[in-house]
Amino acid sequence: MATLVLRIPGNWIGDLSSRCDLTVRVLRCVPRNGEGGQSLLQIDGPPDLTGEDIASRIRDIEPGCNVELTAAGPGRHVATVEIQKCLACRTVTDSGCFLDSANSVDDGKVAWNIIAPNAASLNSLVTKIKELGCSVEVEKISVLRTAKELTMEQERVLQLAFDLGYYDIPRKIKLEHLAKRLEISKPTLDIILRRAQRKVVASHVGGI
Numbered sequence: 364m365a366t367l368v369l370r371i372p373g374n375w376i377g378d379l380s381s382r383c384d385l386t387v388r389v390l391r392c393v394p395r396n397g398e399g400g401q402s403l404l405q406i407d408g409p410p411d412l413t414g415e416d417i418a419s420r421i422r423d424i425e426p427g428c429n430v431e432l433t434a435a436g437p438g439r440h441v442a443t444v445e446i447q448k449c450l451a452c453r454t455v456t457d458s459g460c461f462l463d464s465a466n467s468v469d470d471g472k473v474a475w476n477i478i479a480p481n482a483a484s485l486n487s488l489v490t491k492i493k494e495l496g497c498s499v500e501v502e503k504i505s506v507l508r509t510a511k512e513l514t515m516e517q518e519r520v521l522q523l524a525f526d527l528g529y530y531d532i533p534r535k536i537k538l539e540h541l542a543k544r545l546e547i548s549k550p551t552l553d554i555i556l557r558r559a560q561r562k563v564v565a566s567h568v569g570g571i
Contacts, residue, residue, distance in 0.1 A: 418442075
């Protein structure tokens with residue numbers, strides 16, 4: 364896994380963060396219809412900023428996009444944004460890498476967390492980004508380790524719970540709201556989380 368810090372001319376996520384003083388995190392990004400892409404975002408801002416205000420600002424920066432927002436706590440929204448031309452999706456896909464997540468950082472820059480199958484794919488991605496006229500800095504490279512003890516469903520639920528602030532102090536989302544987001548019952552979600560948490564804890568302290 365690698366973390367790349369980029370400045371992409373005309374990137375709407377960087378513009379949204381710098382112009383509107385919002386913190387934007389890309390939870391998922393997938394290609395759509397050739398050059399387009401769809402992103403699942405977590406957007407944090409002032410508590411009085413409504414979802415419609417955020418949607419309006421996104422449309423001002425990226426006209427023609429489709430935006431859907433759901434409140435996930437005071438000042439926090441989860442958004443699905445689909446755009447006709449997604450530089451990130453196309454470039455990452457063409458290089459054989461995967462965009463795990465992304466975050467807005469200072470001065471309109473965006474930090475990409477990239478999963479690359481090998482060094483050649485990562486080098487290819489960096490080269491393609493530079494060819495597009497973007498600045499890029501490789502901030503960190505690490506070996507990705509997968510918790511084999513977790514099922515795919517447990518990994519999915521645990522990751523989303525973490526991304527939406529279920530483990531923050533104080534909590535950004537309640538169990539019932541997370542269950543609605545996942546479209547499962549509250550008791551079922553509680554069991555999935557407790558079983559996943561036990562496996563994660565056991566993998567860290569089991570040998571002590």
